[in-house]
Amino acid sequence: MSDSDNRGETSPSSRHNPVAGFGVTFKAMFKRRLTEQYPEQKKPTAPRFHGRHQLNRHPDGLEKCIGCELCAWACPADAIYVEGADNTEEERYSPGERYGRVYQINYLRCILCGLCVEACPTRALTMTNEYELADRSRASLIYTKEELLAGLEETMVDTPHAIYPGMTEKDYYRGLVTEAAPGTERQVATSKDEKSEKPEDQGVDA
Numbered sequence: 001m002s003d004s005d006n007r008g009e010t011s012p013s014s015r016h017n018p019v020a021g022f023g024v025t026f027k028a029m030f031k032r033r034l035t036e037q038y039p040e041q042k043k044p045t046a047p048r049f050h051g052r053h054q055l056n057r058h059p060d061g062l063e064k065c066i067g068c069e070l071c072a073w074a075c076p077a078d079a080i081y082v083e084g085a086d087n088t089e090e091e092r093y094s095p096g097e098r099y100g101r102v103y104q105i106n107y108l109r110c111i112l113c114g115l116c117v118e119a120c121p122t123r124a125l126t127m128t129n130e131y132e133l134a135d136r137s138r139a140s141l142i143y144t145k146e147e148l149l150a151g152l153e154e155t156m157v158d159t160p161h162a163i164y165p166g167m168t169e170k171d172y173y174r175g176l177v178t179e180a181a182p183g184t185e186r187q188v189a190t191s192k193d194e195k196s197e198k199p200e201d202q203g204v205d206a
């Protein structure tokens with residue numbers, strides 16, 4: 001490249017043909033427009049888009065998370081905080097011995113890589129297609145278990161509640177439990193819940 005080019009001077013050919021400089025503009029005028037009218041028109045994401053996480057439930061409403069913390073250990077951004085606790089017959093959140101008492105994901109840190117989903121042994125943690133995660137405060141971007149837990153379907157009863165009569169934890173993973181047992185009632189949640197410990201950064205840092 002010559003010195004004159006480096007100084008941004010026009011080449012002899014463009015000096016003699018001033019219209020040539022508009023070539024790029026004219027070509028762009030006839031190309032398909034890529035402008036998206038967000039947020040009025042929201043474009044659907046790819047089916048496997050990595051969006052906000054979800055903590056899943058069994059078909060009767062019990063939680064799949066067992067509080068093992070493998071997701072937190074797998075996270076390269078240190079964005080997950082988990083505290084496990086023991087189930088009791090009077091207050092049961094998952095079919096097995098343990099459940100995730102506190103669960104937080106810090107979306108200020110999360111890079112939506114999905115490694116936590118790969119690490120989860122129970123498929124408790126998956127990712128949705130939801131991508132609107134902006135907010136006005138740092139604390140509100142630390143999502144709690146309550147915000148991440150999947151909603152209740154018709155076959156479900158909210159936790160805590162008893163395990164399906166006659167079924168074991170393994171039966172749940174074999175898909176033998178397809179709905180809440182008739183007459184299942186929600187138990188009284190006497191243990192300290194997550195809401196009373198947060199929002200002031202009990203777990204992951206903002």
Ligand code: SF4
Pocket residue numbers: 074075076077078079080105109110111112113114115116117
């Ligand atoms: S998606 Fe990646 S960065 Fe976000 S919580 Fe999971 S492992 Fe961490």
Ligand code: SF4
Pocket residue numbers: 064065066067068069070071072082100119120121122123124125
């Ligand atoms: S979401 Fe999965 S990996 Fe994370 S604590 Fe719960 S069961 Fe373990």
